[in-house]
Amino acid sequence: MSESVVLELRGLRKAFGEHEVLRGIDLTVHRHEVICVIGASGSGKSTLLKTVNLLEGIDDGEVLLQGTDIADPRIDVDATRARIGVVFQQFNLFPHMTVLDNVTLASRRVHGIAKAEAEATARRLLDRIGLGDFAGAYPDRLSGGQQQRVAVVRAIATSPELLLLDEVTSALDPQLVGEVLGLVRELKEQGATILMTTHEMAFARNVADRIVFLHEGEVVEQGAPADVLDRPQHPALVTFLSRVHA
CATH class of the missing domain: 3.40.50.300 (P-loop containing nucleotide triphosphate hydrolases)
Structure with a gap:
């Protein structure tokens, strides 16, 4: 191949x-x-x-x-x-976790990336899509479009x-x-x-x-x-x- x-x-x-x-x-x-x-x-x-x-x-x-x-x-x-990064039709964000925690979960739990490094990457990505101010917010504070953008950021945070x-x-x-x-x-x-x-x-x-x-x-x-x-x-x-x- x-x-x-x-x-x-x-x-x-x-x-x-x-x-x-x-x-x-x-x-x-x-x-x-x-x-x-x-x-x-x-x-x-x-x-x-x-x-x-x-x-x-x-x-x-x-x-x-x-x-x-x-x-x-x-x-x-x-x-x-x-x-592999995956984003489905539904946002599938964890409602009890902040945006920052949603984005960093896989980086920390699956890839073993240190919390500080994972959060720095997440904040950089959130800033890039204009959602840096929502890092500490819960998903229900976000519009559907914002939630789906967070879901995409979560998928790319681990560089799939x-x-x-x-x-x-x-x-x-x-x-x-x-x-x-x-x-x-x-x-x-x-x-x-x-x-x-x-x-x-x-x-x-x-x-x-x-x-x-x-x-x-x-x-x-x-x-x-x-x-x-x-x-x-x-x-x-x-x-x-x-x-x-x-």
């Missing part, structure tokens, strides 16, 4: 009962690349990310992180998850090799979406490696290096944003784009 490849999925299959959600997914993510996965509800997008983060087991295939098959049952799951973002704006009011997407755009500019699902076509067009269209558990089309969004080839993609604003 090339040193530039962070993640490679080979023949990934996952079924829930009789329903096969992922049907032989092949996908490669290179270092510093931002890939946006698009598709209709039920196409397998969220399940795809969950298999990468080992929240869902797979039925067949390989999930290679920096060349190691992390789908192997003998793998250290906790150590592997520590290498790969960042997974699952529809991170879907639970937000429209006026707050820009706050979170602006942060993702900044992460791209800083060289983060991101695999994300999104329904924001304009954002995918402007930020993604590659767009992957998932249909009924299969990658049926992928390429540069302009090619996928402006010159779709697969009939399912044509139909999908006719229903959204691209």
